[in-house]
Amino acid sequence: xxxxxxxxxxxxxxxxxxxxxxSLFGTYSAQTExxxxxxxxxxxxxxxxxxxxxxxxxxxxxxxxxxxxxxxEKTKDKSKLLEEKISKKEDLLDSLTSKMIYAKSEPIxxxxxxxxxxxxxxxxRYRVKSIGEGSNFTVHSSGGDxxxxxxxxxxxxxxxxxxxxxxxxxxxxxxxKLKIIE
Numbered sequence: 001x002x003x004x005x006x007x008x009x010x011x012x013x014x015x016x017x018x019x020x021x022x023s024l025f026g027t028y029s030a031q032t033e034x035x036x037x038x039x040x041x042x043x044x045x046x047x048x049x050x051x052x053x054x055x056x057x058x059x060x061x062x063x064x065x066x067x068x069x070x071x072x073e074k075t076k077d078k079s080k081l082l083e084e085k086i087s088k089k090e091d092l093l094d095s096l097t098s099k100m101i102y103a104k105s106e107p108i109x110x111x112x113x114x115x116x117x118x119x120x121x122x123x124x125r126y127r128v129k130s131i132g133e134g135s136n137f138t139v140h141s142s143g144g145d146x147x148x149x150x151x152x153x154x155x156x157x158x159x160x161x162x163x164x165x166x167x168x169x170x171x172x173x174x175x176x177k178l179k180i181i182e
Contacts, residue, residue: 108178110170118166126178128152129159135174142167152176 108121109131115121117139128137134153139162141147148162153174161181164170 105180110172110176110178112173112175113171115170117164117168117170121164121170121178122180123164123166125161125163125181127159127161127181129177129179131175131177133174135172137173137176138171139164140169140171141165142169 110121112135117123130137130152132153134151134156137148137150137152137160138146139148142165147168148160150157150160152158152160
């Protein structure tokens with residue numbers, strides 16, 4: 001029985017033990033360090049180099065894009081500032097053109113009566129304003145057509161602007177002042 005025990009129990013244990021020791025020894029001695037470049041073939045190295053170069057070009061393009069985008073933002077900000085300045089200048093121009101510019105000459109005072117423009121009063125653009133309570137004010141063309149018919153003063157308008165042409169007949173029923181407008 002002892003022989004059977006050796007044959008069926010001990011012998012398989014020894015065989016398993018030998019295989020175990022052999023596999024440990026075999027894998028330990030089979031290990032070696034391999035450098036990363038050793039894994040690549042020449043073809044793979046060339047492709048890798050080409051990809052690195054292509055990536056470099058792409059990165060350069062991204063940097064250029066970022067620089068252009070930054071310049072665009074700066075230009076956009078400058079454009080907004082210029083638009084604001086233009087808008088302010090246009091507002092100023094509108095306010096200046098809407099204001100009347102009066103000549104430096106003294107106003108002309110007219111008593112009630114009829115006057116011929118070109119003879120009694122110079123041809124020009126005028127603002128007429130009543131002195132005192134006011135009255136009716138008319139201007140007829142040289143052909144007799146009515147050009148202006150307004151009431152100046154308390155019961156009418158404060159002032160009226162008209163263009164007096166040569167031969168027009170101006171008529172007032174109260175004292176008025178004519179101021180030349182340029």
